[in-house]
Amino acid sequence: MLRSSLALLLICLAFASLACGPSLYLDEGRFALFRPDIGSGPSLEPFYYSERFLNSYSPDPAGKDYQRNCAEWLAYTGGKVKMGDIYTLQYLVDPDAFFYACTVKDGGSLKDNTFFQWLRRHKAAMEYMTLAKRFEFAQFKPADPWNTSNEDPDGALLIEVADAAAARCRSARDPFLRERYAFQAIKAAYYIPEADSVKWYFIQYLAHSKSLLKGWALLYYGMSQEGTARTRSLLQSFDLSEEKKVFCYNHISRSDLDSLQAVATDKETLQLIRIMRALKTPGRALDLLREIRAADPESPYLFLLIGREINKVEDWLWSPEVLQFPSAIQENVFHRLFPDSLWWDGSYERYAIKNQQKDKQYLADLKDFLTERMQPREADRQKLLLALAHLDNIQGHYATALMRHQDMPPFADTAMEIQRLIDKSIALAYVGDVLQPALRQQLAANILRLKALNPAMDTVRKNEDYYDWYASEDATMERNDDLGELLLLLSRRFHQKGDQVTAGLLYNKANLTLNIYDGSPYISPEGAYYRYIAWWDREAAPEDIDSVLAYKHRLPRNDWERLIYPGSWAGDDFYKDLKGTLLMRRKQYKEALTVFSSMDPRFWEGFYEYKHYLPLSSIAWLGTVAPWDTVAAPRYAMNSKRLIAADLVMLQDSIARERNPERLAAYYYRLGNAQYSMTYYGKAWMMMSYGWSSREGKGAVGSFAYFAFYPNNQRYGADYYECEEAIAQYKRVLALSRNREKRAAALLMLSLCDEQAHAYNNSGTDNQEHFTSGYRSQALRSYGRTQAVNDAQMYCPYFN
Amino acid sequence: MSNTLSDSLATSFGITHFYVRYLDVDWSEQMQIPVPSSGLGYAASLPSAMAPRYTPVIFITNRVFERISDRWCDDSLALKLKAIVDEKTKAINEAYLTTVADKVRPPYVAGQVYNEDSLRSRLRDSLARSPEEIQIDCDWTVKTRDRYFRFLRSLKKQFPGFAISATIRLFPYKYPGKMGVPPVDRGMLMCYNMDRVDNSRARNSVFDLATMKQYLTDKQYPLPLDAALPVFGWYAWFRGNTLKGIIYPAELGDNDLRDHFGNSGNGYLLHEDYTIGNHYLREGDVLRKEMPEPAALEEAAQLLQQQVKGLRRISFFHWDTRLLNTYDNTIRKIYATF
Known part of the structure; x- marks a missing residue:
């Protein structure tokens, strides 16, 4: 064999090809009952704590930037158009439809759009919008996965649009339109790319702007620079815009933050560095939170970061205990039985216990941190109370949690109200006697209210035969499974109190993936579905099955019974x-x-x-x-x-x-x-x-x-x-x-x-x-x- | 092509053939068709040493053949791949052309007319025959065998002047009767990924000589073969018996293992909670080192030479300049063996 016939493979590694077989979707094995949207709202959703690390790639899920842009246009028109029409034309009308409407005398499908009609009467603004739509067309073409030319936007058209934007920016007299042309020129230059143009137009026209466009343009400006200047601009873009946050987050590494921190002296930059660091920390970030709060107690990121720490604690303490995913102490039954069986230290259990103790201590530290902040505005005080009550429940301090809830009124804010109902239900079930009808009725009322507040929770529960709903592209389903997680905690409580019928029915109703075999998620045509009986197979005594059958044949008599009554049952003989x-x-x-x-x-x-x-x-x-x-x-x-x-x-x-x-x-x-x-x-x-x-x-x-x-x-x-x-x-x-x-x-x-x-x-x-x-x-x-x-x-x- | 480090390594090893991943194909549940999932991003980033002699490789997930319709299996997929292969090949060749043209173009002399088109045309002719082979990488099963083989036949029709090769894992190599023999011109025996990475009791899921020995037989495989050995590795991250993920060597800081872990058999035991990249590792977690041992690779190469009759090429997976340095001596020794 000749040396010349040797070969070297150049193939990237594909982890997915290594591990065949069943696997969990990200976040499916994570137990999280604290709503991260409390306080921070949905606009920061990509940064909620998640196994995905970045929770989603949705830029600006709350659409804040789009609303701001529309508001700027509304002000520019002197309030003479409808805000909704601006939004429609800017973000819902595709370029082809817009160009077609321009060619039709009455405006075609846009004839009733007040903003479009206003543009027709204002030539300079219409020229700008036409250019913006051309840019949009150049950037986004119809998606054909097999059309590899999708990899690049239409270069020639982009260059043309960039040139036009630059020329009009220089000639425009109207400052509002000039800023927008400058933004289009900066953006186009980034894609072409012509870095020098980016810098020039930004410094000349947008560096001191009050417009939303400054935050957007900072991204392109930052990307045209090197080193700490780039990091600084991206951090500012992150802070000033919503839509560009995910991009900036993805383009700032930890070492970028280290480099900038070494030279930064202004408190704004140092604070942004801390915030970005905290968002990039999958482990404990409480020290950073302390620094952030010390620098700015009203930081708009603080509640998001608190929510992340609570979700982490839940993940570390509750996921192993309730869902039995690692680092479960139970995991180490094997090690205990065969201490010499593995090639590494045979007793993982002690680490699991040690980590659990550390996590419990961290939970206590987190509570201390929150308690120190108990003097702020009333709205924040309620959010902190919710957070503390939730941490009480994780600790098993149910009576304390219930006490915090005593004076808590129903909230108008959906996320807060859901949180209140969840934690109050847990505390009630674990403090009171779940075997008492009155308490069950109280739980039923809370659950019905939860379903009304988030119907998606109920959709998940109704679809009991198929639980493959974590396959969404973000962690929305993690939040929609809150009812399932609550039912699972209630199931554990009923089991503890000896009511195995209710415990099993709640377990099935929860319909979550635990690290235990419940059978295939797919139902067979004849209903031969192990999941129907799996819980009782593991936990029930023979006489419990008689009670299950009795329950099956007795129509539900109240809200609680209707709630736990399964959507479908197996035939009697399967239970027998x-x-x-x-x-x-x-x-x-x-x-x-x-x-x-x-x-x-x-x-x-x-x-x-x-x-x-x-x-x-x-x-x-x-x-x-x-x-x-x-x-x-x-x-x-x-x-x-x-x-x-x-x-x-x-x-x-x-x-x-x-x-x-x-x-x-x-x-x-x-x-x-x-x-x-x-x-x-x-x-x-x-x-x-x-x-x-x-x-x-x-x-x-x-x-x-x-x-x-x-x-x-x-x-x-x-x-x-x-x-x-x-x-x-x-x-x-x-x-x-x-x-x-x-x-x-x-x-x-x-x-x-x-x-x-x-x-x-x-x-x-x-x-x-x-x-x-x-x-x-x-x-x-x-x-x-x-x-x-x-x-x-x-x-x-x-x-x- | 500006990757001078790669170029000098390729020259240093005397490598004359490369296998280049063009794209991956996976199944889209949304669209109900096979779709390109990832692949070669930018042709110009390839080291220029790779362009003259290389084989495009297309990885197709087995899931594709579990779900593919007859029409896509017998016709559309091969047609789509043909278009992409042609396009990517053209891009690579053009990029290479530019590099070579820059090297051979005579220095500019004022007033002298130089015919650039003629130069490029001559160079283009010299590249016309590359590549000569298309390789399909698929971990097929008994269940998907028939559809996969039908696809390979339809691909051959799209590339009449090319040899078609297919990767062969160790299991189908040992059991051709059960797994079938792909209808291709030659096979590439893949001697790595030998155990499930999530098996906490495996010593090394990437490469284990003992496991490889179990699969090598004296029986001649019905196809002429090349073989591939691994020069890659990672750390399998375990918490108890559960795989938490893969940590790539590049994610580890220079002193991470020394400062935060202790040795523990084939692995590293974490002494304190520690963040690596985006991973939060907990005290007691273990990183199982899964790098092939150089001596084992050398023995494997010898075994392949002895037992796989008519072996044409020994190949190394995959091209990573950092890891190539680690395996420098091993690769040279194995080359010497062949």
Whole structure:
């Protein structure tokens, strides 16, 4: 191979191509119940705290700059046109429509637009607007993703417009229009680019302007400069305009701020540096907030920054606790069980706890900071009270939160009122007795009011069957899921107080993604939807399911019941199947059979995944797992938990009746087989669990993406993974039987269970070397000449 | 083309062929068609050493072939790609032309007429044959295999004078019966990204020699092959067992690892809460270093030479002058092997 044929790949890295499989949308795993728009309003929305780092790319979401521009035009016209018409013509009419209207005698579609008609009577202003629209046309062409010429605006047209703007700027006598021509010239020169022109026109015409255009032009002026001058201009543009904030933010790096700070002496610049730094801080920024407040207690950015710190604290403390996304302490069950299993420090838990303590301290510091500011204007005082009450709730100081809310009146401001209702509801639920109808009714009233204030919350909740709504381009949905997050907190409270029906219904109603397996988000046509029963599968006792069914068949009687009543239910048999399965896990086979017998006998044939995972051959017969059992296994007439449970009950009854030790041993052997079949390794695992995955293990914790049998693995793991009950039956065989074949078969099954339990107990660790059970050695040593051992050696790959 | 550092590196290594990512294609749920998602931004930013001999590479997400309609699969996608490849190739060649013309143009002499058009025309002729191959990069699955292969056939029709190559991951290399063999002229065996980066127990998800050995077989793959080894890496950022993100070496300050982390096996354990770029790392977080070991790369190259019959090129992914310096000796040693 010749050297000349060597190659070097030039391909950029694509992170997305590395990690396939389920993933969360940004902010989907973040728990945030504090409204960042309190105080700062929607115009600063891009800078709300978010996993996206920059919350959105919407320039000026509140449209403040556009309104200011329209107001300037309105003043210029002497108030002779409608403000709305200025807005329409400036921002809603595309250039083609505008040019067409200019060619039509009566103005065509703009004939009723007072601003357009005014322009027609004022030639100089019309000439300016025409140029502005031509510029707009040159910048934005119809979007065709395959048209690569989209990458560049129409260069020739831009140059033409730039030249025209510059010429008219120099010749215009009207200062209002001259500033606007100057702005167009600056903007065009930036795109062409002609940096010198930018500087000249800015300094000449806009540097001392009071117009909104100064803030916009500062961006282009700044971008034409280098070093600290550039950073300074961009910071000023950030401050003076709304629409250019995101661009400026994106074009100022932390090192730019360092450089400017080293030379800046004026307090305005230093304050803007602090603000920008705080906005760029994903971690704790309280020290910066202190400096910002000290420099200007009325800073318009202060409430935004306070909201960001509160959202951070929520993320650090509530997301792990409520949604169970890292850094959950629960995450480290695995580490606790296998402290030596990973290549790095095996105990992450202590860091999680330490970080949690630090975050709690930070929360306390934040409260102190807010308390120090409790003397400002009344409007701000209420906002601070809301913030403090919310922090109380995060701390679990519900009574204090409730006390702060006692004198708080309903607010006219939507964001503040939503916040009030959320925090009051949390405090009420955790201070009072949620089992009392009066309190439930109070919660219902608050929730109904929340829905009325933000109908989007309700839209999300109604769409219970599909929760893929985080895929929006900004974090709007994070705020629209506030009701879901509130319901989730209420669900936890009802669970704590023992009302599992309400807790489960609230959980389903919340419809959020937790780091725990709730099944596919897509509903199957026949309603075989694990999400219907997932919460109760994890948390309920068999008798709770009766209450769920009773609730289902009782029409809601009041607001609270109407609120938590699901939009759709699974069929009764799905809940009954869950009850029976819960009983099976508890080895209450007879009770389970009673439940299964009350169901449609064919239920398991056409619903969920039963048909694929419930065996048709008797679970007391193990087939190729135990080739020494040469008798053909009896077959069930259909896939049915009822038939399997009946098989078990029959074995239990036979054991209860039988007195002959050998026959009793044979029954115990069959019972052991049946119980082995219902383990993770057996053919009837679905008698115990609603899912199976290779990721299951002793330390497996919840995962939103993969089935893990969590937390049932911690309750029933001994039987399900370590075959404890099956092992007990095989040991009874050894105790009862003198028959060498029976004893050999029991030993062989014991060795299989033992080795599988060992593998399970060491899964995920480095201790995975081959393990040979003592039972196997005993079988070979003492029963090597039996048919059972011969068959095992002949047919069982695991045995050799 | 002004990237003199890249040019001097290319000359220093004696590299004569480059694979240049032209664009990525992903599926647009909104438009229900495949769309270009990102790609080569500005042709003139390519080092001039790359222009004479290079292969355009187009990455297409597997999702495209899960959703693509028959019409786009058999016709439209290849047509659109043809237009873009032609356009980008022209832009690269023209930019290269300008660079070369600047070098060979005789000095200006007052009063002497110089024919610039003639010079450019001659240079353009000399570039007419480049590129000669188009490479498609797609991590196809059994489910998308048929549609992907149909697309490759339609692409071949659009580029009749070109060789079409496809990237082959290790799994389809080992199991051609199950995964199928793309209907192309040759394959590029991709020897990296061997584990899930979110697997907290993986030692190195980018490159692991032991994993690679499991996939290499003596059986001859039905296509002539090139092979690609990684000269890139990053730090996989874990909190407990959960991947929090990727930290690229360029995001780390010079002393970040020394001042804020301690060594912990294959990773770095953070001693205090710390911000890296836009990431807020917490005490106890771990950065798992995922840079291929030079010795492992050298052994991998030897293995490839021994086991992949008829290997034409060994390639390195990807072009990053900082990382190339890190792997300088390794790359030279491997070149020497071949």
